[in-house]
Amino acid sequence: MSIAEFFGFKPRPRPQPQLPQLKQGDSFLFLGRKVTLQCVVTLRKRVFFSAFEDVLLLHVPQAQWLGEARYSYYELMIQFYEKEGRAWLGKRTEFWAQQMKLFPKKVKFRAPKTRWGSCSSAGSINFNWKLIVFTPEVIDYVIIHELAHLQHLNHSRAFWELVERHCPDFKAHEKNLKFNHADVQFLKT
Secondary structure (H helix, E strand, O other), rough: OOHHHHHOOOOOOOOOOOOOOOEEEEEEEEEEEEEEEEEEEOOOOOOOOEEEOOOOEEEEEEOOOOOOEEEEHHHHHHHHHHHHHHHHHHHHHHHHHHHOOOOOEEEEOOOOOOEEEEEOOEEEEEEEEEHHOOHHHHHHHHHHHHHHOOOOOOOOHHHHHHHHHOOOOHHHHHHHHHHHHHOOOOOOO
């Protein structure tokens, strides 16, 4: 028994955060493109998301379909974005590691609030999977930037020359990340 309970004070239950409701027609960013949420009925037994061109598809099993325009599958959407972000970043990291001949010892994926990527002195690279909302070119810039740190663990002139050799438009991509940081806010984790 806590002291507060001993004196007759009852702890207040903490309110659970309200997850956003998804609505058909909502728009989100995915790989730098605006995608519109559409619901489709599927014969599969589970709810899942997929993306195709400018559409984010919410697949709902026929048994669960109620014909409503509101959905509470926000957490599943976040899982879809994370899975896609990890896969995209993983493939592109392999590609750029081959191109640059710089190979990380480990690649990890997280969702920090203030960083898109980091590189440790031990050769481990971390990426923010939320980069999946940006264009492939911006994502490639972040990968190139972190791989360059495997050779130069600083932001020296040699570092920036290496980045520019593989990504001539890196300054524009850096500005895009800085000014459009809020584009990932819908992916609250």
